[in-house]
Amino acid sequence: MEYVILAVIIAVVAVGAIAGLVVTGRRRKTLPPKSSGAPLPKGGVVAPPTPREPQVGEEAAAPTEEPVQTIEEVQLPPVAEAAPTVEEPPAVEELPALDVPEPTAGRLVRLRSRLSRSQNSLGKGLLTLLSRERLDEDTWEEIEETLLVADVGVTPTQELVDRLRTRVKVLGTRTPEELRGLLHEELVTLIGEADRSLKTAKHEDGRPAVVLVVGVNGVGKTTTSGKLGRVLVADGRKVVLGAADTFRAAAADQLQTWGERVGAATVRGPEGGDPASVAFDAVKEGIAEGADTVLIDTAGRLHTKTGLMDELGKVKRVVEKHGPVDEVLLVLDATTGQNGLVQARVFAEVVDITGIVLTKLDGTAKGGIVIAVQRELGVPVKLIGLGEGADDLAPFEPAAFVDALIGD
Secondary structure (H helix, E strand, C coil), X not given: CHHHHHHHHHHHHHXXXXXXXXXXXXXXXXXXXXXXXXXXXXXXXXXXXXXXCCCCCXXXXXXXXXXXXXXXXXXXXXXXXXXXXXXXXXXXXXXXXXXXXXXXXXXXXXXHHHHHHHXXXXXXXXXXXXXXXXXXXXXXXXXXXXXXXXXXXXXXXXXXXXXXXXXXXXXXXXXXXXXXXXXXXXXXXXXXXXXXXXXXXXXXXXXXXXXXXECCCCCCXXXXXXXXXXXXXXXXXXXXXXECCCCCCCHHHHHHHHHHHXXXXXXXXXXCCCHHHHHHHHHHHHHHHCCXXXXXXXXXXXXXXXXXHHHHHHHHHHHCCCCCCCEEEEEEEHHHCCHHHHHHHXXXXXXXXXXXXXXXXXXXXXXXXXXXXXXXXXXXXXXXXCXXXXXXXXXXXXXXXXXXXXXX
């Protein structure tokens, strides 16, 4: 009995398995391929897929033949006309603006305030003494001492005191106004009359005037040369500067800077070169340029060294191959007082000095040095320096100078 039941179960399972296989086979024959949701065509037949471009890693399809154009058939785009090139004008280098120096006429009057210290030591001191009620011997000795301290010099001091004593005694001058007028007259007389003009005009033959500037180191000689160049330009002169001070570092640069400010050409040589050669070339350049004045700054000479003084004489002789030197200006530091006279004597032995330039009169200098140096050398003071400004060099005018000394 058990075997019959087992046989029936096996038969049922076998029939079920066969039925399942038959149904699966029919489904495989009737199911269409999977699609993305598009409806099937009639008849259930799916169209073959559309050819697509090969992707990376796939074999490329066989190339298809396409018509090819020749070079003659290719239509090139029209060539655009090139824009005409505009030539830019060359850049014009702008020259630096030149300084316009102040006119020299009346310059000393404008700078009279710079003499305030000298005024206190000389002019006001004398007026105070002369205004005393009683002018005894002690007072006159004080007046004499004041003049000596102011560097007037022994002989000029004695002359001035004698004249003042006589006039005060005879005229009975006592009021401040009368004393000021009296002192003004006597100081102007003591300074004396002289030709104080600078010979800087071009000669009739077209040769420029030549001015040598000499002096020891430290008196402000190169600065004075630059300022003098401005004075000459202010007076309408065409100037060429000669930087013959080849021994002092940067002296040529300093002089050239002064020249560039007013449009004056500067002739220079190598550092440590021959000063006479530079001076010669400067005059040569002045002749070629048609200049009115050639201004030569010489090296600072120690008056105690004979060899250097001889070299200064050589500079003058070489320059004179072009023609005579018109001016030799000796620059003196007014603050050195009577010591400056020693320098002046030695320079006068080497070159014929034609004029004196007194610098630094705005400081502790005594105004009397103007009188002393003229008496010692018999050479007039032609220019005085009254400050550090570019236009603080003024032609010396005795009346204006005395006005500044004694005040209003």
